[in-house]
Amino acid sequence: MSGFYIYKHMNKYISMLLLWAVSLSAQGINAEIKLDVKNLDDVPRQAVSQLASDIAYYIENTEWTFEDLPTDFTIQATIYLDSYIESGSQKIYTGKAFWGNGDDQKYFDKSWQFTFNPGDALLRSRSFNSLTSFLDYWVLTILGGDLDTWSQFGGSQLYTEARQVARNGSNDSFSLGWKDRLEDIEKLSRSQNFRKMKFAYYEAIDQWDSGNKDEARETLVELMRNLESSIKMQESRNFTKNFLNAKHKELASFLYEVGEVSYLQRLSRADEDHRDHYDQILIDW
Numbered sequence: 001m002s003g004f005y006i007y008k009h010m011n012k013y014i015s016m017l018l019l020w021a022v023s024l025s026a027q028g029i030n031a032e033i034k035l036d037v038k039n040l041d042d043v044p045r046q047a048v049s050q051l052a053s054d055i056a057y058y059i060e061n062t063e064w065t066f067e068d069l070p071t072d073f074t075i076q077a078t079i080y081l082d083s084y085i086e087s088g089s090q091k092i093y094t095g096k097a098f099w100g101n102g103d104d105q106k107y108f109d110k111s112w113q114f115t116f117n118p119g120d121a122l123l124r125s126r127s128f129n130s131l132t133s134f135l136d137y138w139v140l141t142i143l144g145g146d147l148d149t150w151s152q153f154g155g156s157q158l159y160t161e162a163r164q165v166a167r168n169g170s171n172d173s174f175s176l177g178w179k180d181r182l183e184d185i186e187k188l189s190r191s192q193n194f195r196k197m198k199f200a201y202y203e204a205i206d207q208w209d210s211g212n213k214d215e216a217r218e219t220l221v222e223l224m225r226n227l228e229s230s231i232k233m234q235e236s237r238n239f240t241k242n243f244l245n246a247k248h249k250e251l252a253s254f255l256y257e258v259g260e261v262s263y264l265q266r267l268s269r270a271d272e273d274h275r276d277h278y279d280q281i282l283i284d285w
Contacts, residue, residue, distance in 0.1 A: 028072050031059035036080045044084035047118045058122040059139055070150050074102045075142055090115045099138045104246035105145050111177040130174035137165045152199045159189040191236035197226035224263050228270050248274040252281050
């Protein structure tokens, strides 16, 4: 795009054709996990000394979808363990976590409780587990958001699975935070305008980069309409703001590349957080 920015998908259609042509197996997930245990005493701290690497291995080696992923994805988490108690034979940790994909998805989980003993294997199961189900929920949510950018509502199945995990958690003895997670995933999956906007963003870029200028301009109409709607709606406003925090410079550069000054003016009105950036481009237009 004339040097304005680096595309996330690097031309989605060419990439998908290449994947098919060389018959690659399922793509990987890169898990970047950090564990902060400074608030724990020595014994519980030592008990979880390998947990970050165990979690990364679990995420990277679990099959999350029945179909091959279209590309490599990143899952990031910084987990803070705040307290530890023993109840009978159970060793119970309480903490919080930041989750994301290293790009436009960022989530803060403020309250989580799980039981863990050194040597416990992390295995995915349909039965609720206070540790692995928490990991499942967030991986499914983040992957679902990424798959939404490859096809319209492409993450729906993973959102459905994440919702079921949250329902199970809400009914478990380790239910701390699970009602909030259930509410959040329901909001996210219902945010149709936000999800359409994300897909339209990448679709328009791919079409433009492939030389399909008319199709790209038509997709931009969808992008702007859904962006304006999603940022006005309370349920999707924070999701949209996170997306724009990551993408506002690229989106503005793309609109400049396409030559759509009216869209940039609309974007400036809709996205107050980054208005100064948009207005500077409009001044230089």
